[in-house]
Amino acid sequence: FVSENRALVDEYVDVHVNPHLVKRGYYELTAGMLATELARFIYPPVEEKIKHLPAIAGTGDRSNAPEFEQYKRIAKQMKGLTEEDLKKIAEVVDHEAYFWKFMDGKGIIEELLLLSGNLKRHRLLVDSIYPEVEEKQEKALRASLPHVKSVVLPNGIRFNTIDIELFAPKFSYPSPGKLGGLIHDHFKEKYGENSPILTLAYGPDFAVIRASDGMGEYNFDLNMIIPKLQELLPAAGIEGGGHSFAGSIKFFEGMRKEVLEEFAKQVVKLRKA
Amino acid sequence: FVSENRALVDEYVDVHVNPHLVKRGYYELTAGMLATELARFIYPPVEEKIKHLPAIAGTGDRSNAPEFEQYKRIAKQMKGLTEEDLKKIAEVVDHEAYFWKFMDGKGIIEELLLLSGNLKRHRLLVDSIYPEVEEKQEKALRASLPHVKSVVLPNGIRFNTIDIELFAPKFSYPSPGKLGGLIHDHFKEKYGENSPILTLAYGPDFAVIRASDGMGEYNFDLNMIIPKLQELLPAAGIEGGGHSFAGSIKFFEGMRKEVLEEFAKQVVKLRKA
Amino acid sequence: FVSENRALVDEYVDVHVNPHLVKRGYYELTAGMLATELARFIYPPVEEKIKHLPAIAGTGDRSNAPEFEQYKRIAKQMKGLTEEDLKKIAEVVDHEAYFWKFMDGKGIIEELLLLSGNLKRHRLLVDSIYPEVEEKQEKALRASLPHVKSVVLPNGIRFNTIDIELFAPKFSYPSPGKLGGLIHDHFKEKYGENSPILTLAYGPDFAVIRASDGMGEYNFDLNMIIPKLQELLPAAGIEGGGHSFAGSIKFFEGMRKEVLEEFAKQVVKLRKA
Numbered sequence: 001f002v003s004e005n006r007a008l009v010d011e012y013v014d015v016h017v018n019p020h021l022v023k024r025g026y027y028e029l030t031a032g033m034l035a036t037e038l039a040r041f042i043y044p045p046v047e048e049k050i051k052h053l054p055a056i057a058g059t060g061d062r063s064n065a066p067e068f069e070q071y072k073r074i075a076k077q078m079k080g081l082t083e084e085d086l087k088k089i090a091e092v093v094d095h096e097a098y099f100w101k102f103m104d105g106k107g108i109i110e111e112l113l114l115l116s117g118n119l120k121r122h123r124l125l126v127d128s129i130y131p132e133v134e135e136k137q138e139k140a141l142r143a144s145l146p147h148v149k150s151v152v153l154p155n156g157i158r159f160n161t162i163d164i165e166l167f168a169p170k171f172s173y174p175s176p177g178k179l180g181g182l183i184h185d186h187f188k189e190k191y192g193e194n195s196p197i198l199t200l201a202y203g204p205d206f207a208v209i210r211a212s213d214g215m216g217e218y219n220f221d222l223n224m225i226i227p228k229l230q231e232l233l234p235a236a237g238i239e240g241g242g243h244s245f246a247g248s249i250k251f252f253e254g255m256r257k258e259v260l261e262e263f264a265k266q267v268v269k270l271r272k273a
Numbered sequence: 274f275v276s277e278n279r280a281l282v283d284e285y286v287d288v289h290v291n292p293h294l295v296k297r298g299y300y301e302l303t304a305g306m307l308a309t310e311l312a313r314f315i316y317p318p319v320e321e322k323i324k325h326l327p328a329i330a331g332t333g334d335r336s337n338a339p340e341f342e343q344y345k346r347i348a349k350q351m352k353g354l355t356e357e358d359l360k361k362i363a364e365v366v367d368h369e370a371y372f373w374k375f376m377d378g379k380g381i382i383e384e385l386l387l388l389s390g391n392l393k394r395h396r397l398l399v400d401s402i403y404p405e406v407e408e409k410q411e412k413a414l415r416a417s418l419p420h421v422k423s424v425v426l427p428n429g430i431r432f433n434t435i436d437i438e439l440f441a442p443k444f445s446y447p448s449p450g451k452l453g454g455l456i457h458d459h460f461k462e463k464y465g466e467n468s469p470i471l472t473l474a475y476g477p478d479f480a481v482i483r484a485s486d487g488m489g490e491y492n493f494d495l496n497m498i499i500p501k502l503q504e505l506l507p508a509a510g511i512e513g514g515g516h517s518f519a520g521s522i523k524f525f526e527g528m529r530k531e532v533l534e535e536f537a538k539q540v541v542k543l544r545k546a
Numbered sequence: 547f548v549s550e551n552r553a554l555v556d557e558y559v560d561v562h563v564n565p566h567l568v569k570r571g572y573y574e575l576t577a578g579m580l581a582t583e584l585a586r587f588i589y590p591p592v593e594e595k596i597k598h599l600p601a602i603a604g605t606g607d608r609s610n611a612p613e614f615e616q617y618k619r620i621a622k623q624m625k626g627l628t629e630e631d632l633k634k635i636a637e638v639v640d641h642e643a644y645f646w647k648f649m650d651g652k653g654i655i656e657e658l659l660l661l662s663g664n665l666k667r668h669r670l671l672v673d674s675i676y677p678e679v680e681e682k683q684e685k686a687l688r689a690s691l692p693h694v695k696s697v698v699l700p701n702g703i704r705f706n707t708i709d710i711e712l713f714a715p716k717f718s719y720p721s722p723g724k725l726g727g728l729i730h731d732h733f734k735e736k737y738g739e740n741s742p743i744l745t746l747a748y749g750p751d752f753a754v755i756r757a758s759d760g761m762g763e764y765n766f767d768l769n770m771i772i773p774k775l776q777e778l779l780p781a782a783g784i785e786g787g788g789h790s791f792a793g794s795i796k797f798f799e800g801m802r803k804e805v806l807e808e809f810a811k812q813v814v815k816l817r818k819a
Contacts, residue, residue, distance in 0.1 A: 012674065128285065146508040147527065166527025169510050170478055205716055235692040237715050254693065254712025401558065419781040420800065439800025442783055443751055 027243050028065035032057020052079040060090035079114060088130045095133045098173045136173055141182050144168050148183055153268055157196045160187055165203035177208045184210035198267060202260060205253040211245040218270040222247045225266050232262055300516050301338035305330020325352040333363035352387060361403045368406045371446045409446055414455050417441050421456055426541055430469045433460055438476035450481045457483035471540060478526040484518040491543040495520045498539050505535055573789050574611035578603020598625040606636035625660060634676045641679045644719045686720050687728050694729055699814055703742045706733055711749035723754045730756035744813060748806060751799040757791040764816040768793045771812050778808055
C-alpha cells in the first residue's frame with residue numbers, strides 16, 4: 001500500500017476491490033463477501049445461486065462485520081442453512097481444499113458449497129465428511145496438547161508455545177497453521193475469549209500466531225510487532241504479517257532462537273491499557 | 274473396516290472389490306489382479322489386451338497367491354513374457370512412476386506395460402531403461418550399506434537399522450522406501466529368506482519396515498505392533514500400517530527417539546514359536 | 547558421454563545438438579542459441595520473430611562466445627534491445643520462471659521475451675517487474691551477507707562460505723542457488739573478477755559453487771574436484787557437476803562435514819600456475 005486508500009496495484013488495474021480500501025486494517029468484510037457482491041453487479045441473475053456464499057465465507061474467516069449477521073439471515077431464509085450448517089460446510093471445504101490443493105475439485109467443491117441446489121445431496125456429502133474432519137482435528141489436538149508450554153506472564157497474558165514441526169503430523173490434515181489455530185481455540189474455550197491468550201506455534205523457520213479478543217486491551221497488533229522485529233534483527237530475514245490478531249512470520253532457520261526470544265520480549269513488555 | 278467383511282465405505286458404494294473382503298490380512302490377490310478381472314466383467318473384449326497385467330502386478334507386489342502361478346503361465350503363453358521379463362517390467366514401471374508422479378505418462382507407460390501390442394518396441398524400451406534402473410539401485414545400495422547397523426539380537430533376529438534421511442540420496446530414485454527394501458533384500462540374499470531378518474529404515478518422522486519370511490516363526494506382525502506403540506506413546510502422533518511384513522510408520526519428529534526405542538523393545542521381546 | 551564426440555543418447559536419436567559435441571567442456575554456445583539456430587533450419591520464416599532470443603539466452607547464461615557479440619548486435623539492430631535491456635529481461639524471466647515452475651506461463655513469458663512483437667507492452671511489463679526483482683535480490687543479499695564467512699587462504703584464494711539453509715529465505719525468490727550467485731557477484735564487484743574468489747553456499751545435503759575468472763590461474767575445475775571427492779568418500783553419496791566454474795554437489799546429509807572438509811582441503815592445496 002502506498003497510502004490509506006491507494007495501492008501499488010492501482011496503477012495497473014481498472015478496478016481494485018479490497019476491504020482495506022474501506023478502512024486500513026479492517027478485515028471483517030471478507031474476500032468471499034466482496035466477490036459475491038461483485039458477481040451480482042457483473043451478472044445479476046447469478047444472485048439466486050450464490051447468495052449464501054458470504055455467510056459461508058464469513059464463518060470460515062470468523063468475520064465480525066455487522067453485514068455478516070445479514071448474510072447469515074439470508075443463508076437461513078433462502079437456503080435453510082443454520083449457523084451449525086455453515087460451520088460444518090466451512091470446515092469441510094477447508095479440509096477438502098487441503099487435499100485438492102491447486103486442483104479445482106470441481107464437482108465436489110460445488111456440491112459442498114451448495115451451488116448445485118441439491119440440498120439433500122449436499123447434506124449427505126457434508127454429513128459423511130464432517131465426522132472425519134472432526135476426528136482428525138481431535139486426534140491431532142489430543143496428541144499435540146501435551147507438548148504445548150502454557151505460561152501466564154507477569155503482565156497477565158497466557159502465552160502458549162509449541163514446536164509444531166517436532167510435535168505435529170507432517171504433510172497431513174490439519175496443517176501446522178490449522179493445528180496452531182485448534183490449539184489456540186482449545187485455550188480460548190478453557191479460559192474465555194476475553195481472557196488475554198496468545199498462541200505461538202513455531203517450526204524451524206516460521207511461526208503461526210493467534211491472539212484472543214482479550215489481547216485487545218494490551219493493544220496487541222501483530223502488524224506492529226513484525227516491523228519492530230525486522231528493525232531489531234536486520235540479518236534474520238524476517239517477513240510476514242496477516243491480521244492484527246492472526247498471522248505468521250517467516251525467518252532464517254539459523255536465527256530462530258533470536259527471533260522467538262525477541263518476540264517473547266515484546267509480549268512481556270505489553271501492558272494492559 | 275467395521276468388521277471382518279464390512280468396510281466403512283460400503284455405505285457409499287454399490288460394489289466394493291478388495292482382497293480383505295475375501296480374508297482379512299490377505300494381500301496376495303493384488304489390486305492389479307482384481308482390477309484386471311473386474312475389467313473383463315465390464316468389457317469382455319478387453320481381455321486379450323490386458324491378460325498379462327496380473328502377472329506384472331503380482332511380480333511388483335511379490336504375490337504368493339496360487340493364482341499368481343496361473344497368471345504367470347498366461348503371460349508366458351499369450352505374450353511371451355518370462356519371469357525375468359516380468360521382473361524387469363515391474364522395476365522399470367516403478368522407476369518411471371517415480372518420475373512421472375501424478376502425471377499419467379500415457380504412451381510410455383502403455384508401451385512398458387505392453388498394452389500397445391508391439392512386443393519389439395516394448396523390448397527395446399525396457400532394455401534401454403532397465404540397465405539404468407539397475408545401476409541406480411546398485412549405486413545407492415553401495416553408498417548406503419556402510420551406514421547400516423546390523424545386529425543379531427539374543428532372540429536370534431537379525432535387526433538392521435539405518436537413518437535413511439542422513440545416509441541416502443534425497444529427491445531421487447530410489448526413494449527412501451525403495452532403498453529400505455533394497456537393503457532388506459541384500460540381507461535376505463546374504464542370509465536366506467527363511468532367516469529371521471528385520472530391516473528398519475528411519476527418517477526424522479517416519480520409518481519403513483520390512484521383515485523376511487523367517488520372522489513368521491516369531492509371529493511378527495507390523496499391524497499388531499503399531500497399535501501397541503500408539504497405546505504406549507499416546508502423545509507421539511503414531512500412524513501407519515501396511516502388510517504384516519512390510520509397511521511404514523509416521524510419528525512426531527520430536528518423539529522419534531521414544532518411538533524407535535519402543536519399537537526395538539517390542540522386537541527384543543519376540544520369541545520363536 | 548562415451549567419448550569426445552559420442553554421447554550415450556546418440557544411439558536413440560537421429561540428431562543430437564549439443565555444445566559439448568563441438569568441444570568438450572565448452573559451454574559458451576548456450577542452449578538458447580543452439581535452439582534458435584535449429585528453429586531457423588526447421589522453419590525459416592520464424593527467424594524474424596526469434597532472432598533476439600540468443601542474446602537474451604547468452605546474457606542469462608553469461609556467455610563469453612564470440613558469437614554472443616554478434617547476437618547482441620542483432621538484438622540491438624533488429625529489436626532495439628540494449629545490453630541493459632537484455633539483462634533486465636533475463637532477470638525478469640528468471641524471476642517469473644521461479645514462480646511459474648512447471649506451468650508454461652504462456653502469455654506473460656512470451657510478452658517478456660518480446661515474441662508478441664509489441665515493444666511498448668513488453669517494456670511496460672519488464673519495467674513494472676524488474677524493480678521488484680532487484681528489491682528482492684538486494685533484500686536477501688543484505689540479510690545473508692552478515693552470515694558469510696570470507697577468508698583469504700595462504701594460497702591467496704578468497705574462500706566464501708555460508709550455510710544457505712540456515713541463513714536464507716526458503717521457498718521464495720531468490721532460490722538458494724541464485725542467492726549463492728548473488729553473494730559471489732557481491733565479492734567479485736568488491737575485489738574484481740580477476741581476483742581468485744571461490745564461493746561455496748551449502749545446505750544440509752547440497753552445495754552450490756561459484757568461482758571467479760581469477761581461479762583460472764589455479765587451474766580450478768569443479769568437474770575435476772567432484773570425481774576426487776567421490777573417490778575419497780565412496781560412502782558419502784556424492785553427485786553433481788555443472789561447468790568448470792559454476793555448479794553444485796549433492797551428498798548424504800549425514801556426511802556433510804566430511805564432504806565440506808574434503809572440499810576445503812582440495813581448495814587449500816591449489817597452487818597458482
